[in-house]
Amino acid sequence: DARVTQTPRHKVTEMGQEVTMRCQPILGHNTVFWYRQTMMQGLELLAYFRNRAPLDDSGMPKDRFSAEMPDATLATLKIQPSEPRDSAVYFCASGLVLGTEANYGYTFGSGTRLTVV
């Protein structure tokens, strides 16, 4: 089965350090999401892309977070500088969305568990 690959699976870093999380979406998918999951807030949408263009990043703290898709096979989420409150599981998901014609659902990666100490 095709899968969304996220790296690293686990990351422990010190406050103030830069963190980069990577996601390889499924080949042929045109939509990529970044979500953050915490016990308190549940699943929060941080950003999403269609055909590599950012469509919505309103859920992302702009001063420290950035999300990009340098090419169709790679999406990145960067935190600089990191803070303890950023500790969470970060999920990437990809899917094929053809406007109003079709939506084939979304496949999630296994997540990156980030701990900022």
Next chain:
Amino acid sequence: AQSVTQLGSHVSVSEGALVLLRCNYSSSVPPYLFWYVQYPNQGLQLLLKYTSAATLVKGINGFEAEFKKSETSFHLTKPSAHMSDAAEYFCAVTETVASGKLIFGQGTELSVKP
């Protein structure tokens, strides 16, 4: 804006009993709807999706959901619970059909008692 409400953050059933997890969405315009399952320390796995075809949708692991426009609901059911069904279940809706932006409910944790 579109939103999703899952009634009950925790549901407990006995093994072999009916599973019913409730989900209501807010928009009067039928969106696309999804149920995902998350096992401990894992990602989300798609159980089933409604994309304007049949209103009764069958998914994996014996689950199904019925889209009811008049009730703006998309409840998840399984006739007979199994111990392996214990997990967190998330209902999700697209903000609009065109955008594909996925909005999640808060999740329902399902426990299955022997």
